Each structure stands twice: as structure tokens, then as C-alpha cells.
Amino acid sequence: MTEQFSYPFPFGAQLQEDGSVLFRIWAPNQKGMSVVNPDSSAREDMQPEDGGWFRLATRAFGAGDAYVYALPDGRRVPDPASRCQRDDVDGPSLVVDPRAYRWRNAAWLGRPWEEAVLYELHVGTFSPEGTFDGLRRRLGHFVDAGFTAIELMPVADFSGTRGWGYDGVMPYAPDRAYGSPDDLKQLIDEAHGLGLMVFLDVVYNHFGPVGNYLHAYAEAFFDDARKTPWGAGIDYTQRPVRDFFLHNAAYWLEEYRFDGLRFDAVDQIVDPSDTHFLVEMAAYIRQRITDRHVHLVLENDQNQALLLQRDPAMNPRLYSAQWNDDYHHVVHAQLTNETDGYYEDYSDDRLARIGRALATGFVYQGEKSPFRGGRIRGEPSAHLPPSAFVNFIQNHDQIGNRAFGDRLAALAEPQAVEAALCLLLLAPQVPLMFMGEEWGETRPFCFFCDFHDELADAVREGRRSEFSRFARFQSEEAREKIPDPNALATFEQSKLDWEKARDGGPHQARLGLVRELLAVRAREIAPLARDIGPNxxxxxxxxxxxxxxxxxxxxxxxxxxxxxxxxxxxxxxxxxxxxxxxxxxxxxxxxxxxxxxxxxxxxxxx
CATH class of the missing domain: 2.60.40.1180 (Golgi alpha-mannosidase II)
Structure with a gap:
């Protein structure tokens, strides 16, 4: 059985049934827009529509053709809703036929949330190839180990050939460094054939610093009065802005058949509208997709239990779960005795704090946070089921945001880590592991990017200055030892060492423990998890x-x-x-x- 899936979002380049292409773009501070084929210099003017929109229906373009938008002053920009870039974010966009890929596992309905065992990975460093295809060839590893879901760090097109993905600027286009749109679809299709769910990390709180041309023609996309830690705040009071991201989420879930999304740092999404964007997002997805399991997961430093509410049947009204940083922080502090930075909030009563997280959800449920200067953090969460929380003892942030990308294996004794794994993988919360953790990978996972010139200097020095408040990085000499995020070597050393999983020694033994624990989870814990209700x-x-x-x-x-x-x-x-x-x-x-x-x-x- 083969099927085709296409999500017709109302902007970008949409291939029509009659072979023509419909282009639409929101450019409210431009008086005119044109579509240009950069290979032939063919140019067609777009027609203005109400509300700052421009439209063009034409037969001059077809699937595979390159295009850019031309502004009246001569500047040429890629499509912010590009399905695929020909080269990088600064180059032309491509017209894509989303129906070209024929799905073989279109009958896949997903898996219940309580069965989820998540494996977070970075496509570029997971396999030697660093591609969607390299990942696809290793799908059997997850099945053999007992994982039920893989979660991709962001793949939306970002500047350069390497990066974490959180500086993406093309939310609809898989990064070309990883492969084509069809390569990503084949990965998901084959994962479904093996019974694996596939999740995607999406970033709706900012755009990256290179390749974002929205300021040139849609200044209203951003809230100039507000900055996030990574760039200009997005103005969610604008209807086209809200729609841009609502459709983006639905696009990934419907056209690519992802099983769920992880929404990055939603505490940085500020929206004074009567209906908050996050509420509208969840409602939109829940109303659209009712024929299969779809799971929506938050990262939210504010610990807002309201977004995780259940209906009387214990189904999520909005979001399925939240990453529980509280759980990670207190377990990490217990295993390592670290108290720097945000670990300050977990420096005492650690066993009680671990107990509170396991029994009732958040550690901070309205208490004052010393790390945040005494600010109240969190909401009561005991009324939520354990499945409303994703627990972990490692993830990309908690490893990569360390100066040298140290993994837990380098910070704690093996028996302590094994105890933490036994807690993590058999507790009724949804567990998440980071790539390589299943065999006790010791290679670091560093922060890396591919910027150049002044921006590269700023990122390198900015990262090193972040650690200047730590005692061991007081000297400039010590800070210079922190890896340069832009260096190719920093990226290369972050790749997994697959030989460890087959070494016949402690790494293989750790993998055996994880397999054993996940077998117990599937047999004993997952059947119980659905029955664990509030309080x-x-x-x-x-x-x-x-x-x-x-x-x-x-x-x-x-x-x-x-x-x-x-x-x-x-x-x-x-x-x-x-x-x-x-x-x-x-x-x-x-x-x-x-x-x-x-x-x-x-x-x-x-």
C-alpha cells in the first residue's frame, strides 16, 4: 500500500493539481513583490491582497525549480516558508512536490503515550554519515535496545553545515546537510514500519542570526520591545505570525507523519492575546488530527501545570507532557554534588526533592527559586498523572551547555549512574535518554555551530565569557581551553563512537542493562502507567x-x-x-x- 501526503499551508510555493504553482508571501511593509527564477532571470510580479499579502499563480515554475522573492529595491530573498533550499539558507528556494514520496506504512496509527521511551539524538553526530540516511540505516538499534520513539533535535534549515538546529531560519525546510525532504520521509516511514514513533524538536521562540530576511519585508513579525536570550521576540498578536507557526506544526505532523513535537523553551514565547498562542496551537492540532496518536511535549521553565491538564478520561486537553528539568537537576546534584548555577536550587534535601518529583511532578510548585533571585517558580502538579512528565538524567542541553560537553559517565561513579538509570527507566513517568547514553558514551557532546567572521568571534567569546563566573574559569588561560563552537574539530569530537557498543566490556554491559530495564518496563510498567491517575x-x-x-x-x-x-x-x-x-x-x-x-x-x- 502506498499513499501520498501533502499539507496545503496558505503561503510559500504550493504545487497545484493542474501543474501550476501558487506563491504567497506576507510582506506588509513592501508595496510590491515579484517571483524570480535565479537560473533564467525570469520574473513575474505578484498581485497584492488585503492585509499585506502578495499572490502569484503561474505555470512558469514547476517541481524542482529554484525561486526567490524580489523586493522593489532589488534585494532578493528566499521563501520563509520554503519546503527545501537548494544550497543553504541564503540561496534560492525550491518548488517541491510533496506528493512525490510514496508512503509504504501509511496505515501507521502511532502508539499510546504511556508506551513512549524517548531517545533524543542529533542527526549530524548520531551516525558517521551525519544524515537522515545514516540514521535510517541504524533504526534496528533502537528496536533491539527497547526504545519506542526517537526524537530529532531541530532539523529546520540553519546557516552552515553543522549546528544544534536551534538557530534555524527556515521552519518548513529540512536542512540540506542532512538530506532531502524525501530522505526524511523515508526515515520516518521505515521507523513506523519497525514500530518506532518519531518526534521532532521545533523552535517557535526566535529565529537564528543568519539567513532570516523577515525584517526586510515583514517587520511586524517581531516585537521590537522584547528580546529573547537568542534574538528578537516574535509578535504573536499578529494573525499571520500565529498562522505561520500553527501551520508549521501541522505540516510536520501531516506531511511528514511525525508522531509528536517537542516545543523548545516556550517560556520565551510571550503572547498578551486573549487566547495564548500555546493554547491555540494545541487546540488546532487536537482538532485536526483525530485518527492517530499525536503527542505534544513542552520545554517550559515556568513549570505551568495548566498546560498539562487532563480530561475526565485522563487524556491531555492540550499538551501531553513537559520535559521535567527539575528531575534532572536534583538527580544530577545527588550523583555529582554539583551546586553551581541552577543546581543551587537543589543543593539540600535532595532525596526529598527526588521523591517529590517522582510522586507529584515538579520539584518547584510555587516555591521561591534561589537561583532566580527568590522568584516564585512553578504551579502545583500532584493532580497530574506521571505521564505528564518526561524525565531524563541527560539531554543535549545538560551535556552540551557544559564547558567541555561532559557526559554523566565522566562525572559520576558507574554504580551511581546505573542506579539513576534504574530510577529513570522504571518510573511511571515517560523516560528520555540522549544518544549514546545507553552504552555509557564517554565522548563529549559539545556546543557547535558554523558561523563566520565577526559572528563567529562573538559566539566563541560569548560562550567563554558565560563560564567566567565559575571558579575554575576565572583566568583567561582556562577559558581559552573551552572548545571553539565554530571549529570543525568541536563538531567531529561530538560524534558517537559506535565501537563502544560492541566492545565486549563495560559499554556493552551498560547497553545490556538498559535492554533489561526496558524489557521490564514494557512488560510491567507501561501497562500500569495508564492506570495511575491524579494524586x-x-x-x-x-x-x-x-x-x-x-x-x-x-x-x-x-x-x-x-x-x-x-x-x-x-x-x-x-x-x-x-x-x-x-x-x-x-x-x-x-x-x-x-x-x-x-x-x-x-x-x-x-
Whole structure:
């Protein structure tokens, strides 16, 4: 069975059924716009429409043709809604026939959210090829290990050939460094054939510093009074702006058949409209796509439980879940004893904070944050089910934003990391791992980009100055050792070492542990997760031992954890053992150092 999918967003270059192409662009501060073929210099003027729009229907262009928009002053710009760039973000856009790809797994309906085990990856460093095709050839790895979903860091076209993707400027165009639109579709299609969901990280809070030409013809796209940490704020009070991103999300989900989206740093999306953009976004997607599972996930430093509300059947009203940075921060602090930066907020009562995150969601649910100067952070979240939270002990930010891209394997003892993995992968929250974590990758994952001239200098020196407040980077000599984000070597050293997964030693043993844990999760935890409702979790701390319990329709899921270097007395416990690490931790009156034990007291009692 083969099918075709096309999402007809109302701008850009849309190939019509009769073979013509319809061009539309919002350029409210221009009096005229034209479409130009840069290869032949053929030029056609666009017709003005109400509200600052320009339109052209023509047979002079077809699939595969290059085009640019020409402004009255002679400047030529790419299409902000380009489906594909011929070269890089500064060059011509291409007319794409989205129906050219024939889907083989079009009947795929996705998977329930409670089955999600997410694997975050960067396309350019995951495989030696650094492409969609290189990733596609390794899809079997995820299935063998027990993952059910891969999550791609942003692939929207960005300047240069290497970067994290958060400086994209072409939200509709997969970056050419990774492959063609059809290469991405084939990756998703084959993943679905293997039972894997595919998620995409999207950035709707800013545009990158190179290749964004919107200021030239649509100044109203931006809010000049507000800046984000990465660039000008986007003005979501403008209807064309809202539509640009609403359609972008639907485009990825419908034309590319992604199973879900992760919305980057939504706390930087400021919208004074009566209906906040984030609310309209979720409602739009939920109304459009009702025939398969689609999952919407937030990154939101404000810990807004309101966006994660469930209906009486425990289905998400808006967003499926949020990345729980609180969980990462407190577990990281417990494993490493770091208290710099935002770890300051998790420097004390760590076991209780871990317990609170596991039992009730956020650590900060309306308390003052010392790191934020005493500002109130978060909302109560105990009424939300565990599935409203994505937990992790590593991700691209928490590794790559360190000066040298250190992974947890370089910062904590192996038995401590294994205990943290046992917590992460068997807790009822949705777990996420970062590429290579499953075999204990030790290569760094650094921040890298591909800027040039003054911007390259500014990024390099800006990054080094960020660390000047840390004691070990007080001297200029120490800061100069921080890798240059623009250097090719910084990118190359961030690529995975696949030989470690087959080394026959500790890395292969770690991969075996992850496989074992994910098999237990699929067999025991995933079937329980749907039944864990609001206010179902509780926790207590006795000495070095954390105990967390969740009431389910089948019984009580219980965690006992000794997250310290010293043995501890085991509290009274009953029920069927599900898993213990290390192996002997499941028996006796003593919990060894870094011991984690999971049990299920079936029948509603312990």
C-alpha cells in the first residue's frame, strides 16, 4: 500500500493539481513583490491582497525549480516558508512536490503515550554519515535496545553545515546537510514500519542570526520591545505570525507523519492575546488530527501545570507532557554534588526533592527559586498523572551547555549512574535518554555551530565569557581551553563512537542493562502507567533511603532507593519484586550503596 501526503499551508510555493504553482508571501511593509527564477532571470510580479499579502499563480515554475522573492529595491530573498533550499539558507528556494514520496506504512496509527521511551539524538553526530540516511540505516538499534520513539533535535534549515538546529531560519525546510525532504520521509516511514514513533524538536521562540530576511519585508513579525536570550521576540498578536507557526506544526505532523513535537523553551514565547498562542496551537492540532496518536511535549521553565491538564478520561486537553528539568537537576546534584548555577536550587534535601518529583511532578510548585533571585517558580502538579512528565538524567542541553560537553559517565561513579538509570527507566513517568547514553558514551557532546567572521568571534567569546563566573574559569588561560563552537574539530569530537557498543566490556554491559530495564518496563510498567491517575503518588525519606509509592488499579508500585555510598537498613516491604540493581539488593535487610528496588503489591495493598 502506498499513499501520498501533502499539507496545503496558505503561503510559500504550493504545487497545484493542474501543474501550476501558487506563491504567497506576507510582506506588509513592501508595496510590491515579484517571483524570480535565479537560473533564467525570469520574473513575474505578484498581485497584492488585503492585509499585506502578495499572490502569484503561474505555470512558469514547476517541481524542482529554484525561486526567490524580489523586493522593489532589488534585494532578493528566499521563501520563509520554503519546503527545501537548494544550497543553504541564503540561496534560492525550491518548488517541491510533496506528493512525490510514496508512503509504504501509511496505515501507521502511532502508539499510546504511556508506551513512549524517548531517545533524543542529533542527526549530524548520531551516525558517521551525519544524515537522515545514516540514521535510517541504524533504526534496528533502537528496536533491539527497547526504545519506542526517537526524537530529532531541530532539523529546520540553519546557516552552515553543522549546528544544534536551534538557530534555524527556515521552519518548513529540512536542512540540506542532512538530506532531502524525501530522505526524511523515508526515515520516518521505515521507523513506523519497525514500530518506532518519531518526534521532532521545533523552535517557535526566535529565529537564528543568519539567513532570516523577515525584517526586510515583514517587520511586524517581531516585537521590537522584547528580546529573547537568542534574538528578537516574535509578535504573536499578529494573525499571520500565529498562522505561520500553527501551520508549521501541522505540516510536520501531516506531511511528514511525525508522531509528536517537542516545543523548545516556550517560556520565551510571550503572547498578551486573549487566547495564548500555546493554547491555540494545541487546540488546532487536537482538532485536526483525530485518527492517530499525536503527542505534544513542552520545554517550559515556568513549570505551568495548566498546560498539562487532563480530561475526565485522563487524556491531555492540550499538551501531553513537559520535559521535567527539575528531575534532572536534583538527580544530577545527588550523583555529582554539583551546586553551581541552577543546581543551587537543589543543593539540600535532595532525596526529598527526588521523591517529590517522582510522586507529584515538579520539584518547584510555587516555591521561591534561589537561583532566580527568590522568584516564585512553578504551579502545583500532584493532580497530574506521571505521564505528564518526561524525565531524563541527560539531554543535549545538560551535556552540551557544559564547558567541555561532559557526559554523566565522566562525572559520576558507574554504580551511581546505573542506579539513576534504574530510577529513570522504571518510573511511571515517560523516560528520555540522549544518544549514546545507553552504552555509557564517554565522548563529549559539545556546543557547535558554523558561523563566520565577526559572528563567529562573538559566539566563541560569548560562550567563554558565560563560564567566567565559575571558579575554575576565572583566568583567561582556562577559558581559552573551552572548545571553539565554530571549529570543525568541536563538531567531529561530538560524534558517537559506535565501537563502544560492541566492545565486549563495560559499554556493552551498560547497553545490556538498559535492554533489561526496558524489557521490564514494557512488560510491567507501561501497562500500569495508564492506570495511575491524579494524586496517586506519595513519598517518604528515612535516613539514606527514599521510598516512593504510586496507587494503581492493579495495586501499589513501590520504589526503594539508597542513593548514597553507604549501606542502609531496608524498610518493611512486601509485594512481587520487579527489578533490583545491583542484583542482591532485592533480598535481605540491608540496601547496598546505590541500590534500587522496584516491587508491585498487587490487589491494592502492600
Amino acid at each position: 496517586a503518588g506519595s513519598f517518604e525519606v528515612a535516613g539514606n533511603v527514599l521510598r516512593v509509592a504510586w496507587q494503581t488499579q492493579r495495586g501499589t508500585l513501590v520504589l526503594l532507593a539508597n542513593l548514597s555510598d553507604s549501606p542502609a537498613s531496608r524498610p518493611p516491604q512486601s509485594g512481587r519484586n520487579l527489578y533490583a540493581v545491583p542484583g542482591q539488593a532485592g533480598i535481605g535487610d540491608t540496601l547496598p550503596p546505590w541500590a534500587v528496588v522496584w516491587t508491585l503489591a498487587e490487589g491494592g495493598s502492600e
